Amino acid sequence: xxxxxxxxxxxxxxxxxxxxxxxxxxxxxxxxxxxxxxxxxxxxxxxxxxxxxxxxxxxxxxxxxxxxxxxxxxxxxxxxxxxxxxxxxxxxxxxxxxxxxxxxxxxxxxxxxxxxxxxxxxxxxxxxxxxxxxxxxxxxxxxxxxxxxxxxxxxxxxxxxxxxxxxxxxxxxxxxxxxxxxxxxxxxxxxxxxxxxxxxxxxxxxx
Amino acid sequence: xxxxxxxxxxxxxxxxxxxxxxxxxxxxxxxxxxxxxxxxxxxxxxxxxxxxxxxxxxxxxxxxxxxxxxxxxxxxxxxxxxxxxxxxxxxxxxxxxxxxxxxxxxxxxxxxxxxxxxxxxx
Numbered sequence: 568x569x570x571x572x573x574x575x576x577x578x579x580x581x582x583x584x585x586x587x588x589x590x591x592x593x594x595x596x597x598x599x600x601x602x603x604x605x606x607x608x609x610x611x612x613x614x615x616x617x618x619x620x621x622x623x624x625x626x627x628x629x630x631x632x633x634x635x636x637x638x639x640x641x642x643x644x645x646x647x648x649x650x651x652x653x654x655x656x657x658x659x660x661x662x663x664x665x666x667x668x669x670x671x672x673x674x675x676x677x678x679x680x681x682x683x684x685x686x687x688x689x690x691x692x693x694x695x696x697x698x699x700x701x702x703x704x705x706x707x708x709x710x711x712x713x714x715x716x717x718x719x720x721x722x723x724x725x726x727x728x729x730x731x732x733x734x735x736x737x738x739x740x741x742x743x744x745x746x747x748x749x750x751x752x753x754x755x756x757x758x759x760x761x762x763x764x765x766x767x768x769x770x771x772x773x774x
Numbered sequence: 775x776x777x778x779x780x781x782x783x784x785x786x787x788x789x790x791x792x793x794x795x796x797x798x799x800x801x802x803x804x805x806x807x808x809x810x811x812x813x814x815x816x817x818x819x820x821x822x823x824x825x826x827x828x829x830x831x832x833x834x835x836x837x838x839x840x841x842x843x844x845x846x847x848x849x850x851x852x853x854x855x856x857x858x859x860x861x862x863x864x865x866x867x868x869x870x871x872x873x874x875x876x877x878x879x880x881x882x883x884x885x886x887x888x889x890x891x892x893x894x895x896x
Contacts, residue, residue: 594843595799595818601840602800616814623815630819634826757777 568614570600580624584631592627625654626760633753640745648752649676655759664762668755675751679744686737690730697727784812786862788820789847789855792830796846821845829854 568576574593581589596617603613617623632647652672655665700723708716784806791797791805799821806812824830829851834841847855 591822592818594841595821596814598798598840598842599800599803599814601838602798602842605838618813618815623818626815626819627822630823634823638826754778757781761777761780 568611570610570613573614573617573620574600577620577623580621581627584628588627588631592623596623629654629756633749633756636749636752637746640742640749645676645745645748648749651756652752655756665759668759672748672752672755675748679741679748682744683737683741686733686741690734690737693726693730693733697723697730699723700726780810782858784810784816784820785824786855786858787812788817788824789829789851789858792845792847793852793855796844798842798844802845824851 574597577596578589578593581592599617600610600613603616604610629651632644632651636644636648652669655669656662700719704716704719704723706716707719710716787806787809788802791802797805799817802821803812803814803817806817821830825832825845827850829848830845831848832843832845834843836842
């Protein structure tokens with residue numbers, strides 16, 4: 568493979584990533600060619616040392632997906648992680664093992680999202696009950712029982728306070744859990760990649 | 775070697791290399807290859823990740839009529855390296871013990887390095 572072929576394939580294999588990322592990667596490998604060739608290596612030798620552009624692209628994609636999701640676990644970034652894991656099926660790793668790993672991970676995703684939804688629902692219900700209690704309290708005050716009405720409004724504020732605190736807490740808890748899922752995903756990815764015999768993926772030559 | 779273990783070690787290696795002064799992609803990979811089996815395809819994602827984590831920053835400088843990208847360790851990266859060294863002092867002790875125990879039948883001279891190793895600043 569020549570230098571141009573290598574860079575062209577790499578560029579193609581990175582399609583879909585932000586343009587700035589693609590540029591960084593191709594600049595990095597272009598620079599490696601320059602450095603190695605200044606030391607007297609040929610294009611073919613450098614290409615052979617670099618491994619396949621597809622492997623490099625896959626690795627870069629995975630790394631970007633994991634780091635984004637770890638820093639900002641949004642549904643979008645989590646989807647990117649899931650896509651990376653689904654990409655593992657393309658590797659010659661044992662299919663049953665890959666399915667088992669994905670099943671575990673899928674279960675974790677479902678659990679975490681179920682917890683998010685359940686937590687959100689409880690906090691929402693508390694908030695709505697609080698609002699209803701305020702309305703009720705106002706009605707009772709107008710109806711001629713001011714003390715009881717004020718009591719109701721006080722209870723409403725307590726409920727809404729719990730709802731807000733609970734909302735903030737569950738936001739942080741879900742972030743921690745999602746980070747855990749990303750970490751686990753990364754481990755599964757590392758494990759799967761290190762169990763493939765293809766070169767240039769993770770650490771291909773054990774000396 | 776275990777993939778995750780290797781990842782952690784590789785991260786620390788790159789930080790340790792850059793703690794000695796800024797460097798560029800090709801030289802980092804040459805330095806890293808001296809200690810570990812690492813391919814060029816592994817190194818770029820690591821550098822990019824550590825840049826995003828704020829452990830490294832980069833600058834470009836002209837060299838031979840083209841741009842060369844230099845990587846430099848940040849204070850955050852230094853801190854990470856210190857944490858790593860602290861964590862691994864413990865591991866090093868255990869590994870040294872394991873290595874020496876297996877060679878104890880051969881001769882006792884290596885047992886002395888255990889104490890020295892524990893005080894090694896690296």
